[in-house]
Amino acid sequence: ESVPQRKAAPQPEKPSQPAASLAAGVVVEALPNGEVEIALSGQQWRIRGMALVKAGSGAMKVNAQVLDTASGVVFADSVDMMSARSRAGYARLAASELGLAESDIKRCLGRVLLALESHLSQPETGDNTAPALDDAAKADALALLQDPNLIGRLTDDLAACGVVGESTNLVAGYLAAVSRKLDKPLAVLIQSSSAAGKSSLMDAVLNLIPPEERLQYSAMTGQSLFYLGETNLQHKILAIAEEEGVRQAAYALKLLQSDGELTIASTGKDEATGNLVTKQYTVKGPVMLMLTTTAIDVDEELLNRCLVLTVNESREQTEAIHALQRHKQTLAGLLMENEKGYLTELHQNAQRLLKPLKVVNPFASQLTFLSDKTRTRRDHMKYLTLIQSIALLHQYQRDVKQVEHRGTVIEYIEVERSDIVLANRLAHEILGRTLDEMPPQTRKL
Secondary structure (H helix, E strand, O other): OOOOEEEOOOOOOOOOOOOOOOEOOEEEEEOOOOOEEEEEOOEEEEEEOHHHOOOOOOOOEEEEEEEEOOOOOEEEEEEEOOOHHHHHHHHHHHHHHHOOOHHHHHHHHHHHHHHHHHHHHOOOOHHHOOOOOOHHHHHHHHHHHOOOOHHHHHHHHHHHOOOOOOHHHHHHHHHHHHHHHOOOOOEEEEEOOOOOOHHHHHHHHHOOOOHHHEEEEOOOOOOHHHHOOOOOOOOEEEEEOOHHHHHHOHHHHHHHHHHOEEEEEEEEEOOOOOOEEEEEEEEEOOEEEEEEEOOOOOOHHHHOOOEEEEOOOOHHHHHHHHHHHHHOOOHHHHHHHHHHHHHHHHHHHHHHHOOOOEEEOOOHHHOOOOOOOOOHHHHHHHHHHHHHHHHHHOHHHOOEEEEEEOOEEEEEEEOOHHHHHHHHHHHHHHHHHHOOOOOHHHHHO
């Protein structure tokens, strides 16, 4: 029989070591503008146009610039690195311009080709690479995650970042963002009338999430979601901030939220033969969706998959926003803006330390939920996932337990009663709203 074992609270992982050179004796650096710099003995190469080259392609047409570091002379020309004839022509012209032996340039081109092929075979990182945290930043982030009043700190920090009110919506949105680490994340739809602040609410939550763990678009077409790549969305946040974009992509979003992946068959050209072939594109989740809309008639099937947050449109809230806007014009407002940068970085670092642990709810059999409507079958799962998200956020305040099953050791943390209390408070307001047959704006009227 499997016996759970206790372990200390999770410790933040150490940053990985930098990768070695992609080819022996060659130093390769990918620049932010998409160019590739290659350093050889006595030469500095800069390759442009690599963004258009696919791994495994039979052609590699680029612009290659070579600098002879001894003389300072530069030569640049277009070349197909996969064509011996093209490389020979480039070597002949470069040797004449630089005053070097043609055979030396040919050998260098061969080394550059190997380096470029190795570079193409590397997984794309770019902005998806989390920066390494220094000891001070890690300690501050860990102290935040270990604070018993973590939720209180969250609401206070959001207020310090210039967000007025909306504490329930902000906490719910933040916990939904944390759920991206789970196997079945939540989805959030922020619904309000125009200029009520739905985008500000979404931005306030997203700003606390590391940039490498979120993708944000103003709109998406109905097909674009299918071509995002197999790993671009796994355990990340996909935010779409415009109702028309949500409407066009609603079908794909529904499938992605329910099934955890999307697959489409599309016609394209075979790069080797030029013939038309059917290609399969897959987008793998799970992904946490965050959407905003002013529309009242949102697709019902998409709506019942989401936590629906409605912005406070009261006169008192408008007056509070006006007061904050005036406050931002003062010296205290300037200092508040500076503090916002520190708090944003602190919360982003804390999110980077969260691990995708399994969550076990020992109180699950004692919980109850409405059962008078079939749609509560989905709402009940949202409620349970909300509880899991709260526990996951507090993972550095819990013992990590282990259980062995069929030769596999599974690490998990357990839900505490305080997690359920907070989830009940949030669910009473948020899920109660989604069970209403009438849109919130209409209900208020």
